[in-house]
Amino acid sequence: MTTIKERKKRKRRLGLLLLVAIVGLVAVFGAATLFLGSKETAILVSVEPVDRATIVQTVSAIGRLQPEYQVKISSEASGEIMYLGVRDGDTVRTGQLLVRIQPDILQTQVEQFTASAQASKLIIDANKAEVDRTEADLRRVSELYKKDFASREELDRATAAFQSATSRYLSSKSDYIRSQGALKQTKATASRTTILSPMDGVVTTLAVQRGEKVVGTAQMQGTEILRISNLDVMNAWVDVDENDVALISLGDTVRVRVDALRDRTFNGIVYEIGNSARVSAQGTQEEVVNFQVRIRLLDRDAKMRPGMSCNVDIETETRRNVLAVPIQAVTVRQDAERKSDVQQGPILERRGSRRDSAEKVQNIVWTTDGRTVRAANVETGISDQGKIEILKGVKQGDNVVVGPYQAVSKLLGPGSAIKVETAEARKDRFRSMRQQ
Numbered sequence: 001m002t003t004i005k006e007r008k009k010r011k012r013r014l015g016l017l018l019l020v021a022i023v024g025l026v027a028v029f030g031a032a033t034l035f036l037g038s039k040e041t042a043i044l045v046s047v048e049p050v051d052r053a054t055i056v057q058t059v060s061a062i063g064r065l066q067p068e069y070q071v072k073i074s075s076e077a078s079g080e081i082m083y084l085g086v087r088d089g090d091t092v093r094t095g096q097l098l099v100r101i102q103p104d105i106l107q108t109q110v111e112q113f114t115a116s117a118q119a120s121k122l123i124i125d126a127n128k129a130e131v132d133r134t135e136a137d138l139r140r141v142s143e144l145y146k147k148d149f150a151s152r153e154e155l156d157r158a159t160a161a162f163q164s165a166t167s168r169y170l171s172s173k174s175d176y177i178r179s180q181g182a183l184k185q186t187k188a189t190a191s192r193t194t195i196l197s198p199m200d201g202v203v204t205t206l207a208v209q210r211g212e213k214v215v216g217t218a219q220m221q222g223t224e225i226l227r228i229s230n231l232d233v234m235n236a237w238v239d240v241d242e243n244d245v246a247l248i249s250l251g252d253t254v255r256v257r258v259d260a261l262r263d264r265t266f267n268g269i270v271y272e273i274g275n276s277a278r279v280s281a282q283g284t285q286e287e288v289v290n291f292q293v294r295i296r297l298l299d300r301d302a303k304m305r306p307g308m309s310c311n312v313d314i315e316t317e318t319r320r321n322v323l324a325v326p327i328q329a330v331t332v333r334q335d336a337e338r339k340s341d342v343q344q345g346p347i348l349e350r351r352g353s354r355r356d357s358a359e360k361v362q363n364i365v366w367t368t369d370g371r372t373v374r375a376a377n378v379e380t381g382i383s384d385q386g387k388i389e390i391l392k393g394v395k396q397g398d399n400v401v402v403g404p405y406q407a408v409s410k411l412l413g414p415g416s417a418i419k420v421e422t423a424e425a426r427k428d429r430f431r432s433m434r435q436q
Contacts, residue, residue: 042419043411046403046426047368050394053324057317057382059247061293063238065258065308067229068296071199074224076192077101078216081208081225088206092197092228099225101193101214110190113183120176127169134162189216201228204306229306234297236268236310239278239290247316248273254295259309266299270314317382323394324387325365329402330380331409332361365394366401366412373401373416 083100086092141158144150205227208214214223236256240248254268274292281287295312363380366373378393394400401408401418412418421429 042417043407044404044421045368045373045401045407045412045418047370047399047420048326048329048402050323050325050390050396050398050400052321052396053387054318054320055322055324055382055384055387055389056315057247057319057384058313058315059240059244060311060313061238061240061244062309062311063236065297065304065306065310066235066237067201067204067231067306068233068235069199069201069230070204070306071201071228072224073098073195073198073226073228074217074222075099075101075195075214076216076222077103077189078214079103079105079193080213081210084208084210086203086206086226088203090203091201092203093200094197096197097194098197099195101195103190103193107190109186110183113179113186117176117179117183120172120179123172124169124176127165127172130165131162131169134158134165138162195225197228199228199230201230203227204229204231231304231306232300234300234304235271236295236297236312238293238295238310238312240293240314242277242289242291245273245291245293248293248314249316253315255313255315256295256297257311258301258304259311260305261301261303264299264301266297266301268295268297268299268312270294271296319382319389322381323390323396325390325394325400326402327383327386327388328405328408329365329400330363330378330388331365332363363393365390366408367394368399368401368418368420370399370420371417373412373418374414376400 078101080102081099082102083097085097085099092098138158138161141150141155145152145155203226206225208223208225214225216222236254248270250270250273252270254270256266256268258264258266270293272294274294276291278290278292279287280290293314295314363378364375365378367376368374376393376398379391381389381391383389401412
């Protein structure tokens with residue numbers, strides 16, 4: 001028979017074994033957790049070496065095509081269009097008849113001014129006869145006055161009559177000259193009811209139709225009838241942001257893409273940089289300040305038309321054989337000592353971007369030995385669409401983390417463990433994720 005003492009020993013032994021089993025399980029679970037945790041802290045990244053490259057800094061802008069020479073045609077005479085000899089898109093030559101305005105009103109005005117000039121001529125003749133008569137009276141009275149046969153009053157009256165007749169004569173001559181000038185002006189305006197082409201070119205705008213009435217430019221702005229453009233030389237007029245225009249110089253090479261001609265890229269050069277700002281949404285938060293830059297296209301296509309939309313890339317600077325890394329490898333932070341301050345990477349450098357001058361930002365890249373990373377402070381230069389120049393901070397052959405974005409901008413910190421993924425492995429991983 002088992003005694004009470006033996007039963008207590010058996011229970012104590014069983015409890016000890018249970019305690020040892022629990023401790024063992026806890027140890028195994030802790031080791032597994034530590035192992036799995038160390039696996040989870042390894043961040044999956046892509047790595048590329050620092051290498052040399054040619055970087056072309058560009059400024060992009062949008063605008064429209066414009067011809068080198070364009071003439072706006074208006075009539076100096078008001079009236080109805082009785083003849084319209086061109087259509088939109090027609091090719092014209094210098095001296096070709098374009099438009100004829102109904103001249104009936106102007107012809108009536110010519111007749112009126114002609115009659116007025118003739119009347120002024122008759123008045124001159126009458127006033128000249130009056131001058132001759134009063135002059136003769138003055139001479140006769142003067143002779144009689146010298147012989148005391150005429151009074152002083154009679155002499156004064158004769159003198160006043162002569163002076164008055166002379167004034168009327170001179171005034172009538174001025175009126176005649178004025179009426180002659182008005183007649184010549186009206187005749188010149190009447191002769192311009194026939195409008196001829198001032199240049200060779202293409203009709204790019206036709207704003208009227210036959211039978212419409214137009215207002216002349218004699219006393220006001222007048223009606224624009226059509227535009228003639230010389231399409232042999234085409235330009236691109238683009239608006240460039242105020243922060244980028246300082247980077248542009250006369251003669252810079254430009255690549256122009258016309259929306260309507262998608263299969264070609266045209267070459268051009270900057271030939272004019274505007275000095276006057278073009279402000280839109282002034283006084284609001286959306287205020288934008290641009291400057292117009294004009295680009296001469298060196299290539300020509302017969303399909304080009306004024307007003308077509310275009311996109312341009314102005315090559316402002318080129319540096320060859322410089323150290324460079326992918327632009328997404330560079331990020332910025334305010335405090336180089338704290339990982340939590342890594343800001344908004346990767347850095348897509350927009351030259352001239354507005355930043356608070358009080359912020360002390362530092363460009364960094366994450367260099368790696370294949371297992372961990374460290375932050376390398378770098379000084380950057382110009383950039384293009386894919387690469388950014390590194391002036392100092394790393395050397396050729398150093399491996400830098402280039403992706404993913406989340407890792408470069410937020411997850412990585414000094415000493416972070418990483419796992420390098422090749423491009424092929426990344427493609428396989430993405431392929432398998434899409435198949436799931």
